[in-house]
Amino acid sequence: MALRDIFSRNDGSSMRPEDVPFTPVKSGDTGKRVALLDSFEAAGLGVFWSTDAAGRITYLTPQALDALDVAADEVLGKKLTDIVSLDKSIDEQRSERPLKFLLTSQSTISNTTVRVDASDKEVWWEISGKPELDANGNFRGYRGSAKDISDTREKQINAERMARFDALTGLSNRYRMEEQLAKRLKAYRALKRSCAILMLDLDRFKHVNDTLGHPAGDALLKQVAARITQIVGDKGEIGRLGGDEFLIILPDMDDRGDLGDLGQRLIQMISQPYSIDGARAIIGTSIGIAIAPYDGVETEGIMKAVDLALYAAKGGGRGRYRFYATELEDGAKMRHALEEDLRDALVKDELEMHYQPLVSAKTHKVTGFEALIRWTHPERGSVSPGLFIPVAEEIDIIKPMGEWALKRVCKEAVEWPVPLKVAVNVSAIQFAHDDFPQIVEQALVASGLDPQRLVLEITESVFVGDTERAGRMFKELKKLNVQLALDDFGTGYSSLSYLRNAPFDKIKIDQSFVRGSTEKNNNNAAIMSAIVGLAGALDMETVAEGVETKDELKLVKARGADIIQGYIFSAALPQETVMERLHEGDLEYEAKGPDKYRADRMTVYRKIGVIHEDARYKAVLRNLSKTGAMIEGLADVPLGTQFVLDLGDGQLAVCTVRRSNGSKQGVEFETPLISDGADGLCTRHRVSPYEIEAAGRPLEALGQDAFAVLMQERMGAGGNKKFLEVEVAPPRLSYGIAA
Ligand code: C2E
Ligand code: CA
Numbered sequence: 001m002a003l004r005d006i007f008s009r010n011d012g013s014s015m016r017p018e019d020v021p022f023t024p025v026k027s028g029d030t031g032k033r034v035a036l037l038d039s040f041e042a043a044g045l046g047v048f049w050s051t052d053a054a055g056r057i058t059y060l061t062p063q064a065l066d067a068l069d070v071a072a073d074e075v076l077g078k079k080l081t082d083i084v085s086l087d088k089s090i091d092e093q094r095s096e097r098p099l100k101f102l103l104t105s106q107s108t109i110s111n112t113t114v115r116v117d118a119s120d121k122e123v124w125w126e127i128s129g130k131p132e133l134d135a136n137g138n139f140r141g142y143r144g145s146a147k148d149i150s151d152t153r154e155k156q157i158n159a160e161r162m163a164r165f166d167a168l169t170g171l172s173n174r175y176r177m178e179e180q181l182a183k184r185l186k187a188y189r190a191l192k193r194s195c196a197i198l199m200l201d202l203d204r205f206k207h208v209n210d211t212l213g214h215p216a217g218d219a220l221l222k223q224v225a226a227r228i229t230q231i232v233g234d235k236g237e238i239g240r241l242g243g244d245e246f247l248i249i250l251p252d253m254d255d256r257g258d259l260g261d262l263g264q265r266l267i268q269m270i271s272q273p274y275s276i277d278g279a280r281a282i283i284g285t286s287i288g289i290a291i292a293p294y295d296g297v298e299t300e301g302i303m304k305a306v307d308l309a310l311y312a313a314k315g316g317g318r319g320r321y322r323f324y325a326t327e328l329e330d331g332a333k334m335r336h337a338l339e340e341d342l343r344d345a346l347v348k349d350e351l352e353m354h355y356q357p358l359v360s361a362k363t364h365k366v367t368g369f370e371a372l373i374r375w376t377h378p379e380r381g382s383v384s385p386g387l388f389i390p391v392a393e394e395i396d397i398i399k400p401m402g403e404w405a406l407k408r409v410c411k412e413a414v415e416w417p418v419p420l421k422v423a424v425n426v427s428a429i430q431f432a433h434d435d436f437p438q439i440v441e442q443a444l445v446a447s448g449l450d451p452q453r454l455v456l457e458i459t460e461s462v463f464v465g466d467t468e469r470a471g472r473m474f475k476e477l478k479k480l481n482v483q484l485a486l487d488d489f490g491t492g493y494s495s496l497s498y499l500r501n502a503p504f505d506k507i508k509i510d511q512s513f514v515r516g517s518t519e520k521n522n523n524n525a526a527i528m529s530a531i532v533g534l535a536g537a538l539d540m541e542t543v544a545e546g547v548e549t550k551d552e553l554k555l556v557k558a559r560g561a562d563i564i565q566g567y568i569f570s571a572a573l574p575q576e577t578v579m580e581r582l583h584e585g586d587l588e589y590e591a592k593g594p595d596k597y598r599a600d601r602m603t604v605y606r607k608i609g610v611i612h613e614d615a616r617y618k619a620v621l622r623n624l625s626k627t628g629a630m631i632e633g634l635a636d637v638p639l640g641t642q643f644v645l646d647l648g649d650g651q652l653a654v655c656t657v658r659r660s661n662g663s664k665q666g667v668e669f670e671t672p673l674i675s676d677g678a679d680g681l682c683t684r685h686r687v688s689p690y691e692i693e694a695a696g697r698p699l700e701a702l703g704q705d706a707f708a709v710l711m712q713e714r715m716g717a718g719g720n721k722k723f724l725e726v727e728v729a730p731p732r733l734s735y736g737i738a739a
């Protein structure tokens, strides 16, 4: 059959298309029009194709077969969709209907970019085709053409790559940042240089985007970029990876003290309020920090490390920086387990509400209780709400959880024999839902609780974004006759302007102001006075949170706080205990606690190495502060002994034994440790992987036993042990945090 026949074939057959025997078309016949087309094909100017009614390819220009490097029978008889597929990127952009759909619906195909899958080469076509109908209007198949656009398409892809800068902020884009990082890591390796990577992710950016709109979000990103640029200057390269993620590459930085300072400065700068077209916006940022070659040698490894550090920073409560450490790998797994377990906690009835007394400063009589959620995991034991509430917010279950808490608290408070007030914590995410007042109303109605007894504790973060909306929300809540308390006051954005207009009945002074307020040269007490004065002027009560010691109690009373909450009076109690006390009519609380606050060392349980002369011992770290530590596991060590503690990940700390008692020693560090960004501590410097490489090992990121590896090279396995090693029993663990 000739090409002419394809364009004029019409046999009027009434068989089903599938039943028609398959007959390929041969080219080569003559006729003027056909000759023209033939020469067109021969010159490689055009490709023609046709299908039968069943969609099987009956013809494809032979020159095209040559160009594709495929045999005729690899194409003929196949469906068109078997040999080409739609360009994915274009598919998404234009949301074009799939090729298969066009073909089965017998629609016209016009200038559609497809990849030719039949060929091993990277060939792109732009195809067009029309359904061919017979005299009776029956579909006979397609006739179409194709144009090879592989060249232009490659150029197009390159052009996209050439655009290495983010159009919005003018910073490098992800492509360029990854390219830069790869280049630098490769060059620095030979020169044994280091390089720090900071990854930033804005906190609450989505909230601004949602409430103020995308143009405002864009404007905000530009301002953030400007602030980062101002701080980093020409010391490093800054890029926007997309969305609200930024990356900073800092050559020759490996001092974690300096990096922590920089992280803190970035957080502070980015957390300052923004003005966007007259609207006020407040966001924060979390930062992950990783350093090559310590935490990764190749781009992929270091990006994974910085990503994990960022994830940990966000998990640690946001507005923080966090250094990468190998233990974060376990943390990510723990976090995943926590997420899974938390989803079930509500249905499995593992949650409970406990109640902490709020005590009058003057009479020491209980005036009300704050409801605090408690989760007891069947295997892991009790999990802190400070840990799981942020996770519940992130995985979007805080709304049902908050609703549950509200209902439970109202129901339990109704049972109390004395009608005291009860405060419930409200997450900013609950507050962001328009139906929140209805939910409060439902809880009140269902329980029959007097609305005047219910206090909602709200944090400053609800003022982010649309302040008018927050105002409307407050009005609706006040209409229900409930009370409002401003929680954690002083920790957030410290803008006092909203206080004047917001109808709060109480201000809760955050416990960070109470802590340390009795120390010399600390201005917390002065801040407390200022808050109390301000609250008085606005006719609001003040609650001092977290009072633990007698001297703190004395101070907060002297500074004029009306109500006191803290371990000095009582921790949160289960409903039964509250019921018992109230039944007995025992409303007065006695102040019980230490006289003074002692900056407690962090209690930990961590296996470490202790190096003494040429011997290496196994020991356990029991507590840790910036200046010293308590270790356990070596017997009878004399005072003044010099140790090097191997804290893992190549972290070495030189120290001297200052106290020694049986198998426990108190040691003092030669150089103080620094914060790891979360609650932990780390050394400023680490053993360099370049050193380990120099000892004949391949260059790789530090592992937990980095130094042990090096020591083994240097002094063999054993060494001369002077002290006896003692077994130490491990504690019970709750999501990786020593209980
Ligand atoms: P918060 O609202 O600031 O609650 C006070 C926290 O301080 C409670 O921690 C309480 O046990 C603790 N605390 C009380 N007195 C003292 C003291 O003298 N010393 C010290 N060191 N701590 C004291 P908790 O129960 O672990 O709760 C932590 C946070 O979790 C709460 O902080 C609150 O933000 C959140 N949370 C707790 N329950 C709920 C809830 O039902 N819903 C929501 N959305 N958040 C909740
Ligand atoms: Ca609270």
Ligand code: CA
Pocket (backbone or CB within 6 Å): 487, 488, 508, 510, 545
């Ligand atoms: Ca609080």
